[in-house]
Amino acid sequence: MKQVGKSPIKILIVDDMAETRENLKKLLSFHGGFAVAGEAENGKEAVALARRLKPDIVLMDINMPVMGGIEATRTISVEMAMTTAVVIISVQGEHEYLKEAMAAGARGYLVKPFSADELVGTIRRTHEMEIQRRARLMPNIPLQTKLGRIISVFSAKGGVGKTVIAVNLAAELGKDRDLKVTLVDLDLQFGDVAIMLDTTPVRTIADIAREEEVDSETVEACLATHSTGIRVLTSPLRPEQAEIVTGRHVEAILGLLAESYDFVIVDLPQRLDDISLAGLDIADTIFLIASTELSAIRDAKICLEIMESLGYESSKIKLALSKPSKEHGLDTNEIEKSLNRKVDIRIPNEERVVHPSVNKGTPFVISNPTAKVSLAIKDLVKIVNPHSEGDVRAKKASKSGKSSSGKKTAGMFAWLFSMFVNG
Ligand SMILES: Nc1ncnc2c1ncn2[C@@H]1O[C@H](COP(=O)(O)OP(=O)(O)OP(=O)(O)O)[C@@H](O)[C@H]1O
Numbered sequence: 001m002k003q004v005g006k007s008p009i010k011i012l013i014v015d016d017m018a019e020t021r022e023n024l025k026k027l028l029s030f031h032g033g034f035a036v037a038g039e040a041e042n043g044k045e046a047v048a049l050a051r052r053l054k055p056d057i058v059l060m061d062i063n064m065p066v067m068g069g070i071e072a073t074r075t076i077s078v079e080m081a082m083t084t085a086v087v088i089i090s091v092q093g094e095h096e097y098l099k100e101a102m103a104a105g106a107r108g109y110l111v112k113p114f115s116a117d118e119l120v121g122t123i124r125r126t127h128e129m130e131i132q133r134r135a136r137l138m139p140n141i142p143l144q145t146k147l148g149r150i151i152s153v154f155s156a157k158g159g160v161g162k163t164v165i166a167v168n169l170a171a172e173l174g175k176d177r178d179l180k181v182t183l184v185d186l187d188l189q190f191g192d193v194a195i196m197l198d199t200t201p202v203r204t205i206a207d208i209a210r211e212e213e214v215d216s217e218t219v220e221a222c223l224a225t226h227s228t229g230i231r232v233l234t235s236p237l238r239p240e241q242a243e244i245v246t247g248r249h250v251e252a253i254l255g256l257l258a259e260s261y262d263f264v265i266v267d268l269p270q271r272l273d274d275i276s277l278a279g280l281d282i283a284d285t286i287f288l289i290a291s292t293e294l295s296a297i298r299d300a301k302i303c304l305e306i307m308e309s310l311g312y313e314s315s316k317i318k319l320a321l322s323k324p325s326k327e328h329g330l331d332t333n334e335i336e337k338s339l340n341r342k343v344d345i346r347i348p349n350e351e352r353v354v355h356p357s358v359n360k361g362t363p364f365v366i367s368n369p370t371a372k373v374s375l376a377i378k379d380l381v382k383i384v385n386p387h388s389e390g391d392v393r394a395k396k397a398s399k400s401g402k403s404s405s406g407k408k409t410a411g412m413f414a415w416l417f418s419m420f421v422n423g
């Protein structure tokens with residue numbers, strides 16, 4: 001990570017007016033310690049340039065054609081949280097926009113007209129604060145080699161069945177005594193995994209985050225063992241403990257678990273934030289869960305676009321429709337047309353089976369293995385573990401194959417690590 005004062009602060013200037021961009025360059029050139037790395041005239045260009053240049057600071061106008069400054073700020077703040085901070089430049093009377101921009105992740109703002117001193121002061125202050133913030137988010141975490149497969153379950157909407165799917169997928173995989181399976185609850189504030197498995201956690205992910213270093217012994221000591229044989233890392237006991245867990249912890253914990261477990265199933269929160277992005281980035285397979293309502297499909301479309309912009313291969317993402325409803329929902333054809341991709345699996349609505357299972361804390365794949373919804377979970381298992389049906393030789397081949405996929409992801413993990421460390 002860069003240190004204040006050692007190298008010039010790298011700046012990207014974004015404004016649709018060429019004259020404004022020139023003025024900003026001139027103001028900055030009067031002071032030492034800044035390097036204008038690039039210029040963009042709209043938000044879209046800014047996002048593309050920021051991805052390439054990784055500037056320390058983006059000076060961002062709000063009202064621009066093609067893509068405005070608020071949307072661009074949101075994308076840069078999510079994607080480049082560990083390298084780049086946005087300072088918004090607005091004219092007086094744009095206070096509402098300003099609030100939106102700060103909510104989108106902007107770290108500083110300047111209201112026009114401003115002096116050279118105000119400009120320089122704001123940039124320096126923002127940059128220094130960012131360096132301190134990132135240092136706090138980066139505990140000393142060693143680099144790992146990943147071997148097992150990480151399967152993350154995500155949705156843009158709440159209540160669509162993520163936790164039900166994650167719990168039952170883990171329990172179904174765990175039926176194979178040759179497989180080591182762990183389930184991680186990253187719904188850090190109000191996670192439901194413990195209750196759906198009728199488990200009372202003693203230690204949780206918060207106990208790992210409290211340690212100075214994350215190592216495999218600490219992670220292992222915080223896992224509970226469920227009667228099905230799967231190991232479980234539960235979310236913190238209280239919502240306020242959630243904030244000590246960072247994306248870096250998540251990355252390290254999942255990487256370590258994948259070293260010793262064949263499958264790491266991750267139940268993600270519905271938000272896109274540091275935590276869920278860490279869980280999505282490191283996953284080998286993402287189950288994107290959507291219900292069949294119009295708003296859920298619109299949100300799924302946005303998620304697919306974001307995942308594409310994050311560079312995820314399309315084969316990494318599997319789309320599952322949960323609780324499809326004939327009377328109230330869109331049909332599969334309409335959904336596939338609107339999302340321009342196929343639906344990989346449908347998880348039937350079977351309240352009679354699912355509700356008692358949730359209330360008793362027994363996965364339905366155990367209590368009711370022949371129910372339609374249990375058969376759908378078996379289909380999910382076939383997607384993540386194609387050799388799950390009895391062929392011992394194929395299973396062995398799959399086990400040896402796992403190290404090659406592990407290598408690929410270990411490479412990605414190393415890349416993510418180096419990106420964070422080198423800024
Ligand atoms: N296939 C299904 N058939 C019938 N009911 C279901 C099914 N899947 C989930 N449910 C019910 O839907 C509710 C929400 O499920 P779940 O908690 O798994 O959703 P979630 O996406 O994890 O929600 P949250 O966003 O709150 O974490 C539960 O009451 C559950 O019983």
Ligand SMILES: [Mg+2]
Pocket residue numbers: 162163164187192267
């Ligand atoms: Mg849930």
